Structure formats: C-alpha cells, structure tokens
Amino acid sequence: QVQLVESGGGLVQAGGSLRLSCAASGQIVSGYAVGWFRQAPGKERGLVAAISWSGGSTYLADSVKGRFTISRDNAKNTVSLQMNSLKPEDTAVYYCAANPRGSVPTQALYIYWGQGTQVTVSS
Secondary structure (H helix, E strand, O other), rough: OOOEEEEOOOEEEOOEEEEEEEEEEEEOOOOOEEEEEEEOOOOOOOEEEOOOOOOOOEEEEEOOOOOEEEEOOOOOEEEEEOOOOOOHHEEEEEEEEOOOOOOOOOOHHHEEEEOOOOEEOOO
C-alpha cells in the first residue's frame, strides 16, 4: 500500500499561483508514476498532469499547458504541481494519485489516491 497526502490548496485570486505537494509513504517501489487529477462540482474527475518515475515523461492537459508544471523529488518521495496564472475554471478538488505500472497518461492505472485538497480561484 502507498499512502498519499496532498497539501498546498487554498483560495487565490485569478492570475495568482499555488503550489501543491504530494507526499508519498508506505510500500513505495521504484518505477511508479504520479498524477494530479481534479474534480469540479458536477464534473468528472480528470487527469491534469502526470510524471514518470524518472521525470523524463510528463503529461499536461491542454487546459493547463503553459501554466502548470509538474516535478518530483524521489529522494523525498514528493511530487509538486506548480500552478500559475490560475483561472476560476481551475477551481476544483485536486487529488494526487500513484500508478505502479508507470504509464504516465493511462488514467485507469492510477490506483492509490490521496484525500484531495481544495483549490478555489476567485474572479
């Protein structure tokens, strides 16, 4: 089992920035990918960004390209999501998830989940 804990959410004005962090613990093995998903009220949860174990492969949804950056520090078992130029439509609960198979964009393979952190962007 892998435990994931998100932090860094909050309330920010449009155009502002937030940095989300995901800390992993438990039975961590090398090779797993980590993704950030988000779910807004009344909408399905979707993959926003993901990164491979090595960091050499990343995924960013079209809606966040140029504004969000994902990175990881395997020595600290943390993955960060830097969110700049935030828009009201970025408002959602953001979840960190781990995929032990390592395939970055395959949403169904993310089987370990954190509790989520709320991000609210005011206009």
